[in-house]
Amino acid sequence: MPALLRPGRxxxxxxxxxxxxxxxxxxxxxxxxxxxxPATFTMSVSLGYITAVLLVLAAIAIIAIEQKGAAASLLIALFILVLSVPRHMVQFMNDWSNAYKTLALLGGTLIMAGSFLKDNAVVVPGWPVHEPLRKTMVTTGCLLVAVFFISSGYAHFKFADFVENFIPAYIPFRAFWTYFTGICLIAGGIGIVIPATRRPAAMLSGFMVLGWFLLLHIPRFIANTKDASDRLGLCESFIFVGIFFVLSVISVRHER
Structure with a gap:
């Protein structure tokens, strides 16, 4: 098993x-x-608890039960598609950044599912998965992640002051890093869409996001563990590291 596949999962x-x-x-x-x-929806608490338990079980399967990894990844994808995407679409213009992030997380689960599938694998009884479908899942996942990365790179230029203030004060040349990482985000997004550059783009993007996780998200979380946005950012950045590491490995297989 290639070095980054299991760590990525x-x-x-x-x-x-x-x-x-x-x-x-x-x-x-x-x-x-x-x-x-909507205020009229009264089942959000029960839904939150039930889906949280199922998310944990799915995550454990992805980590430890390879035979169930594809089904577990697709279960998470289904939750995101049904419970997050429609809510974003209603208010897309008010929060397009998180809407694209939601689509990227959806795309990441498709990439993860594709990493477990082999030709003629059966996830749902009676529905064997063939190589063209697996490639379509991975390609779709790459497109969704790419849209988020490119839009995030654009945001680094449009909202440069906000991004610069987000960078901890102990990091020098914050204005430079704001624009440089914006360029890297756009390049990474474009790179994972092109099959010939997908592997290096995914690997470099994975290590870039890992750097942010270590240098930005962990310190911000430690500084204020009760900040909801920083807690989410800590988990989200870690997830994207895993997505990119796995993509960098399976890209070799899918390019053949």
């Missing part, structure tokens, strides 16, 4: 276990930071 699973804990604390399904449910 473990990182991805741990990130979703963290998100499931935040779902319990928030008493809602908050993967992708969707807008609040």
């Amino acid at each position: 473990i990182i991805f699973g741990i990130g979703f276990i963290g998100l499931s804990i935040l779902c319990i604390l928030s008493k809602d399904f908050i993967v992708g930071r969707p807008p609040a449910w």
